[in-house]
Amino acid sequence: MIYEADINVRKKLVPMFENMDSTIVLSCLQGHMGTAWVDNLENPKVAQVTVGIFVFYAGNPNTKEAEELLFNLPDYTLAIVNNDEWKLLIEKVHKGSTEKFQRYRFEKVPEHLDVSYIKNLLSTLPEGYELKKIDKTIVNEPSFHELSEDFISQFNSIEDFLDRGVGFAILIEGKAVCGATSYSIYDDGIEIEVATHPDHIRKGLATITASALILDCLNRGIYPSWDGANIESVKLAQKLGYIFKESYDTYFIDYQK
Incomplete structure (x- = not known):
C-alpha cells in the first residue's frame, strides 16, 4: 500500500533523492508544488515525487510498493530514476509501453x-x-x-x-x-x-x-x-x-x- 506524503514526510525523503540533481524534485520536497508518495509514512523505504509530467523514483526498487508506485502515474509521464535497478524495473513493469530518451543537465x-x-x-x-x-x-x-x-x-x-x-x-x-x-x-x-x-x-x-x-x-x-x-x-x-x-x-x- 502507498500513502501520500505531507510536508513533514517529504522532509524525510531528501536523502533518498539527493543524487537526482533536480530542482523539480526540490520544489516538491520543500512543499512548493507537486505530490509525493511513499510506502510508509514513518519510515519510508521507497518514494515517488510527481510535479506535472515529471515523475521521479528513489529508494528500494525491490519492494511490492515500488511496483505499485510505478502505476501511480499522471496521464502523460516522463519518469526519471537514479540507478539501473530502477531502470530495469520500469522496463519490466511497462514493457512495450516505454520510450527511453536523453535529457541534459547543467552545472x-x-x-x-x-x-x-x-x-x-x-x-x-x-x-x-x-x-x-x-x-x-x-x-x-x-x-x-x-x-x-x-x-x-x-x-x-x-x-x-x-x-x-x-x-x-x-x-x-x-x-x-x-x-x-x-x-x-x-x-x-x-x-x-x-x-x-x-x-x-x-x-x-x-x-x-x-x-x-x-x-x-x-x-x-x-x-x-x-x-x-x-x-x-x-x-x-x-x-x-x-x-x-x-x-x-x-x-x-x-x-x-
Whole structure:
C-alpha cells in the first residue's frame, strides 16, 4: 500500500533523492508544488515525487510498493530514476509501453552566468517586437498559453503564478510569440521553461526572453536552473553561459489507466 506524503514526510525523503540533481524534485520536497508518495509514512523505504509530467523514483526498487508506485502515474509521464535497478524495473513493469530518451543537465553554478554578457544579449531584439515582464494582461492572453501549456501549469491558478512565479514574454501587436517562465519554483530558485511560436523562430527571441528571466533571478538572489529537453535547448543554454554536466535517461511511459 502507498500513502501520500505531507510536508513533514517529504522532509524525510531528501536523502533518498539527493543524487537526482533536480530542482523539480526540490520544489516538491520543500512543499512548493507537486505530490509525493511513499510506502510508509514513518519510515519510508521507497518514494515517488510527481510535479506535472515529471515523475521521479528513489529508494528500494525491490519492494511490492515500488511496483505499485510505478502505476501511480499522471496521464502523460516522463519518469526519471537514479540507478539501473530502477531502470530495469520500469522496463519490466511497462514493457512495450516505454520510450527511453536523453535529457541534459547543467552545472548549477551562479558564477557561470556572466551578467554583463547576458545584458548584451538583450540588445538584439528585432524591430517590431516588444519584451515585457509577464503581468495579468499577458498571462490572460490566449496566445501566451498557446506557446506552452507548461508556462504556468504547476501553479494553482493564474493568480498563484503572478504571486509566486516569474516570466517574460515577447509580443508583436499584443500577441505573445515567445516566453520564458518559472516552470517550477524551489527555495533557492526556479526551473526555466522556454517556448517560441514556430513562425518566429531563428530570430533570437528565446535567447532574449531567457536572458531577461535569468537576469531577473540573479538580481533577486535566486538561481535560474536549466534542464535541456533536446539539443536545441542545450545549445541555447550554452549560449547563455550554462556549463553542460551530463545527459541522463528519461522514460516516456504510455500507460493507459
